[in-house]
Amino acid sequence: MLRRVGDRIQLSAALSNLGYSAMMAGDFATAAPLLDEAAAAGEEVQDARLLPFHLVNRGLLHAFEGEDRQAASDLARALVLCRESGQALPVSEGLTGLAAVTVRRGDSKLAARLSGAADAHRLFEAVSVPERQLQEHVIASARASGAETYWQKEWTAGNSLTFDQALSLGLDAAAVVSRTA
Numbered sequence: 655m656l657r658r659v660g661d662r663i664q665l666s667a668a669l670s671n672l673g674y675s676a677m678m679a680g681d682f683a684t685a686a687p688l689l690d691e692a693a694a695a696g697e698e699v700q701d702a703r704l705l706p707f708h709l710v711n712r713g714l715l716h717a718f719e720g721e722d723r724q725a726a727s728d729l730a731r732a733l734v735l736c737r738e739s740g741q742a743l744p745v746s747e748g749l750t751g752l753a754a755v756t757v758r759r760g761d762s763k764l765a766a767r768l769s770g771a772a773d774a775h776r777l778f779e780a781v782s783v784p785e786r787q788l789q790e791h792v793i794a795s796a797r798a799s800g801a802e803t804y805w806q807k808e809w810t811a812g813n814s815l816t817f818d819q820a821l822s823l824g825l826d827a828a829a830v831v832s833r834t835a
Contacts, residue, residue, distance in 0.1 A: 663695075663699055663701055663704065665695050666691075666692045666693075666695035666696045666699070666701065666704055666705075666708060667692075667704055669688045669689070669691050669692035669695065670688070670689065670692035670693075670696075670704070670707060670708045670711055672688050673685045673686075673687075673688030673689035673692060673711060673712075673715075674689075674711050674784075676688060677689070677711065677714065677715050677718070677784055678783040678784060682715060682718060682719060685715055686715060689708065689711050689712040689715055690712065692708045692711070692712075693705070693708040693709055693712050693728075696708045696709075702735060702738070702739050702741075703739075703741070705732075705735055706732040706735040706736050706739070706741055706744045707732075707743075707744050709728045709729070709731050709732035709735070710728070710729060710732045710744040710747050710748045710751070711784075712728045713725045713726075713727075713728030713729035713732060713748065713751050714729075714747060714751045714784045714785075714788070716728060717729075717751040717754045717755055717788060717792075718784070718787075718788070720758065722755045722758060722759065722831055723831060723832060725751055725752075725754075725755050725831075726752065726755055726827075726828040726829075726831035726832050727828070727832065729748045729751050729752050729755075729824065729828055730824070730825055730828035730829070730832075732744055732748050733745065733748050733749075733821050733824045733825055733828070734825070736748070736821065737818070737821045742775060742777055742817065743777055745772075745775045745817070745820065745821065745824075746772040746773070746775050746776035746777070746785070747772075747782055747784070747785050748824060749768050749769075749771050749772035749775070749820060749823075749824050750768070750769065750772045750785045750788055750789065750793070751785075751788065752768050752824050752827045752828060752831075753765040753766075753768035753769045753772065753788075753793050754788040754792040754793055755827075755831055756768060756827055756831070757792050757793055757795065757796040758792065759830075759831060759834070762796040762797075762799070762804075762805070763804065763808045764808075764827055765793060765796050766796070766797070766804070766805045766806075766807075766808035766809045766812065767808045767809070767811055767812035767823060768812060768823060768824065768827060769789070769793060769809055769812065770808065770809035770810060770811065770812025770813035770814075770815075771812035771813065771815050771819075771820035771823055771824070772785075772812075772820075773809075773812075773813055774812070774813045774814070774815065774820065775817060775820050
């Protein structure tokens with residue numbers, strides 16, 4: 655119906671929500687085209703309110719699928735938009751997605767710092783299902799394999815970052831992934 659009436663903003667929101675739900679259920683094949691279309695519609699109408707969410711959702715999906723370069727690209731773009739708009743809500747998920755990518759790339763210290771920054775800038779106590787799944791299935795392995803003291807030290811450093819510093823950390827991490835992927 656939204657396609658028929660041409661409401662691209664509401665269509666992008668609906669598609670992103672459906673894609674996010676599919677991703678939470680582990681149905682990545684269903685989530686991918688929905689999140690792709692949501693991001694495309696958000697870009698088309700230049701909706702600065704919703705586009706960061708669409709990009710974070712698609713970036714998290716890429717992180718789950720091990721597509722590190724695509725994850726870093728989407729998450730970096732989302733963080734740039736959050737910086738420009740001051741929108742904070744999707745930042746913690748974006749930083750967690752980047753932490754998962756950096757774990758896979760062998761940089762547990764950066765993952766710890768990104769995790770601390772994500773926790774510091776989460777607006778609600780509840781952690782989203784995809785974020786929790788990345789923490790439990792990817793990030794926890796780095797924490798368990800590293801000395802608790804270095805993990806806690808790096809996490810604390812990330813947790814003390816300002817909003818802008820946390821965004822810069824995430825953007826720097828995404829740039830490294832993009833260069834080395």
